[in-house]
Amino acid sequence: MLLPVTSRTRVRRSGISPLHLAAERNHDDVLEALLDARFDVNTPLAPERARLYEDRRSSALYFAVVNNNVYATELLLEHGADPNRDVISPLLVAIRHGCLRTMQLLLDHGANIDAYIATHPTAFPATIMFAMKCLSLLKFLMDLGCDGEPCFSCLYGNGPHPPAPQSSSRFNDQPAADKEPGVVQVGGVRRRRRGARLGGVARGRARGRRRVRFCEFVSAPEVSRWAGPIIDVLLDYVGNVQLCSRLKEHIDSFEDWAVIKEKAGSHFSLPD
Secondary structure (H helix, E strand, O other), X not given: OOHHHOOHHHHHHHOOOHHHHHHHOOOHHHHHHHHHOOOOOOOOOOHHHHOOXXXXXXXXXXXXXHOOXXXXXXXXXXXXXXXOOOOOOHHHHHHHHOOHHHHHHHHHOOOOOXXXXXXXXXXXXXXXXHHOOOHHHHHHHHHOOOOOHHHHOOOOOOOOOOOOOHHHXXXXXXXXXXXXXXXXXXXXXXXXXXXXXXXXXXXXXXOOOOOEOHHHHOOOXXXXXXXXXXXXXXXXXXXXXXOOHXXXXXHHOOHHHHHHHHHHHHHOOOOO
8 A cells, every 4th residue: 555655765865765674674575565566675774874783784685684584585685686785794694693595595696705894804704704613604615615715824924923913803793783782772773872882983993904814813712722623624625825833833732633734734834
């Protein structure tokens, strides 16, 4: 009843599409009706609305993936949703959820398997970073062609490394709506608590950060215990690489990881 009398111009001026609301609230039947009525599947949230979310989401697809709604995700993708429009790739959210079906859907429709996060710069793909604690997911991504070479690019090589930045652990924070600091739900819309830092400010500061390298990231206490198995998996998918002294130190730190040295072979040998 509402569709024939709804002004598309006014909808655009509102800064939010009904597709966003249907996806956010898991109203699949409403989503179907709106798509049949040819609402633009890639209409972004207006900047002032996107700022209500710490992850700066903008697409209806992102809402569907955050909700782990596989059907809505597939429906939006089949109608032309672009999986590479958000600040944080929906693929990274799907990896966080561990949903292989959603990951495969996104990749089949052109999601960048080597996605990075501009606001949290790393020298290696964020897809690898998000999959580190689940080796089966990491192998899944590497099998599909994720680029592991940047993980072994290090400025310091076999020389001494400076102390790893303590903020490396910040990348383990889930970029999903239910983890947003300083944001509360009010009448179906998330609003920022008074005094909470706006995403735009956070983004501005992020531009000045240098990229965190793989060897630095795996030095974080909550990641270091996984370093050996992660390096082991990545070595299966890269060519002739050399391990820097910090990665070598990680492998030496556990006797059970000695087998990685044997498999690494020439990978593990570094010139003096």
